Amino acid sequence: MLEHFSFRVIGQYLPLFLKGLWATCWISGISIFFALIIGVVACGMRLSKNKFFQKLAGIYIESIRSTPLLAQLYFFYFGLPSLHVNLNEVQTGILALALNSGAYIAEIVRAGIVSIPHGQVEAATAYGLNYFQRMRYIILPQALGVTIPALLGQFIVLVKDSSLVSLISVLELTRAGQLMASERFMPAEGFFTVAAFYLLIYYILKYLSNWWQNRLIYMEGH
C-alpha cells in the first residue's frame, strides 16, 4: 500500500500546506483571543446580579451551544450580507469561531469561578476590593488556573473546528489538503498531511498547558 503513497507530491505541496498551517494558526489564535474575552464577559454577565445581563448571557450561551457551528458559520456567511453587514471570509470565520467558542468558555470559566471558596471573595470584599478588583486579582487568576485542562480542550476543539472555514473558501490547512486532493487526485496524501499538521498543533498546545499547570501546581505548593 505504501508504495502508492507519494511523499514526493507532498513535498511539492509543502509550501501550500505551510501557508495553510500558518493561516490555521493565526485564525485560531485570534479567535481564541476574542473567544476568551467574549467568554469572560458573558460569564461575568451570567453571574451578575442584574437580571437583564443574566438573561442576555443565558440566551447567547444557550443558543450557541444548542446549534451546530456549521449552521452558525453559514448564518454569518450568507445571512449577514443580506442584512447589509459585509465581512470578508476570514473575518466571518473568526467571528463565527470566536462567538461559538466564547459560549463554551463562558461555561468553563463559570465552573472555575464557582469552585473558588466563597471565603476568599469575602476576605477580598472585607479588604475593600471592588467587584472588578476581586475578579481581576483573586477570582480569575485562580479560576483560569483550575480550568486550564478544560480551556485547553476548548482551544483544541477550536483549532479543529477552524477547518470548517475551508467551506467558505478560506485557505487554511484543511483547504490546502482539499486543493491537493482535487488537483492531483491524491486524497490519502492530502488529508494525511493535514492530519499530521493538526497533530503537531495539538502536541504544542498540550505541551504549553502542561508547562502552565506545573507552574501553577508549584505556586500552590500541593
Next chain:
Amino acid sequence: MIIFKNVNKWFGSLHVLKDINLHIHPGEVVVVCGPSGSGKSTLIRCINQLEPIQKGEIYVDGIQVNKRSTNLTKIRSEIGFVFQQFNLYPHLTVLENVVLSPIKVKKVPRKEAEENALRLLERVGIPDKANDYPSQLSGGQCQRVAIARGLAMNPKVMLFDEPTSALDPEMIKEVLDVMVELAQEGMTMIVVTHEMGFARQVADRVFFMDEGQIVESNTPDEFFDHPEHERTKEFLSKIITHN
C-alpha cells in the same frame, strides 16, 4: 467608635439579630461569646457590611455604614477582619497577600507597602515566610499572616471571627500571643471567641449572646465570677468544665 442602634437582621424568616444596641469606644477590647447560632459572627460581620441589616443603624467612626450613599470601600479599608478559616489568597505569596489591598485600594506605592508588610510579618513572628505560599504554612502561621494582612490597612478597628477555632491546639497560643500584644498596644478589637483565658487577660468587656440578643455585658471579672443570667451560667459551666 462603633455604635449599633436597634439593629435587626433576618435570614429569610429567621430573626438572627434582635434589637441590638451597643457602643464600643476607641481602644476598647470586647470579647463576644455565646452558643453557636446565637448571632455572634453575624454581629461582627454586619459592622463591615459583609452582611446587610434590615432594620436599625450601624455607625463606624461617626459614619453610618448601612446607607446606600456610604462609601463602603473606604469604611472597609479601615476595618481589619480576621476569619475563622483565614481566607488567605492561595495563589499569592504571603507578601502579596499582605500588600494587595494597600496597593490596590489605598494606592500605597509598592515599595512602601512591601516594607510595611515585612515589618508586620516581623511583628507577627514570621518574617522568613514572606515568599512562601499559604499552603506551605501551618494553620497558626496562616492566621498570623491574616492578622498582618488586616493590620496592613492601618485599621482603626480589628474584628476577629473565631480566629482560633480552626487551629490545632498547639497553634492557638501563637495566635493569641499576637492578639494580646495588639490589644495591649491599644487597638480597638472585637473578638468572637471561646478563649476565656484571652478574655480574662485583655478584654475590657465581655458580651454573652444568645438567640440573637446580647444577654449579658460586663467586665471579665464580673462576667466570669458573678454571671447574672441563668443562660450565661449554664454556658460558662459547659465551657469551664472542659478547660
